[in-house]
Amino acid sequence: MDGTVAGLRTGRLYGFLFIPIFFLVLLGILRNIYIYNFGTRGIGPLNWADVAGEATGVMWWSSLMWGLAALLCLLEFDRNTTRLRSYWLAISIGSLLLSLDESVQIHERFSAPAGWLFNNPGGFFAAWWVLAAIPIVAICFILLIPFLLALPRKTATGLIMAGAIFLLGAVGFEMVFARVITSDPDATTMLWTLMTIEETLEMIGIALFCITVHGHINRQQQAGTSQS
Numbered sequence: 001m002d003g004t005v006a007g008l009r010t011g012r013l014y015g016f017l018f019i020p021i022f023f024l025v026l027l028g029i030l031r032n033i034y035i036y037n038f039g040t041r042g043i044g045p046l047n048w049a050d051v052a053g054e055a056t057g058v059m060w061w062s063s064l065m066w067g068l069a070a071l072l073c074l075l076e077f078d079r080n081t082t083r084l085r086s087y088w089l090a091i092s093i094g095s096l097l098l099s100l101d102e103s104v105q106i107h108e109r110f111s112a113p114a115g116w117l118f119n120n121p122g123g124f125f126a127a128w129w130v131l132a133a134i135p136i137v138a139i140c141f142i143l144l145i146p147f148l149l150a151l152p153r154k155t156a157t158g159l160i161m162a163g164a165i166f167l168l169g170a171v172g173f174e175m176v177f178a179r180v181i182t183s184d185p186d187a188t189t190m191l192w193t194l195m196t197i198e199e200t201l202e203m204i205g206i207a208l209f210c211i212t213v214h215g216h217i218n219r220q221q222q223a224g225t226s227q228s
Helices: 010-038 044-049 057-079 085-104 106-117 129-150 153-183 188-223
Strands: none
Touching: 010 044, 010 057, 010 188, 044 057, 057 085, 057 188, 085 129, 129 153, 153 188
């Protein structure tokens, strides 16, 4: 049943989220190919397609998708009358913070204190903010276990998959990128490839999160219930 939530049908949400992702990644790849063959001369118009830069299309689209995720979770919080509504509010706030983080890179502020605390490790942990992220993610997952167990299986599975894909990119490939750049900073092609995969996985994870929450609200509305 393809109902409407937040003015969007679940079926159309796939295209709304994934078509921009496809073109952003494609343009990023074309930009890297151009630089590899011709250098940075005349690259100006494509700088916004840089997957690793600031104020880029990838960054803004990720921020907008997290904003949509926050809105959808807030709608479920407002609709839900069960004990789970507080979880939906917390996830909405978390999504809003992640939207802000995409814009101003808040997580980078954790690098200096985490590096100091863990004696400036290199290799996979050269991106020091990862050292702060891993325990935070672990704690959040533990706190969300009762929430996930209480959700319909389809919703819980979708949320877990979305989170796993996002973390594989945001943390997993970030660690691999850190390892490569500290051992061979001139491996430009490898670094571009890793960064592209990282950002692609992050955007796919966010998109699947939005689709899962949207679909959950739609199914609950169609069933005429506020449960879960």
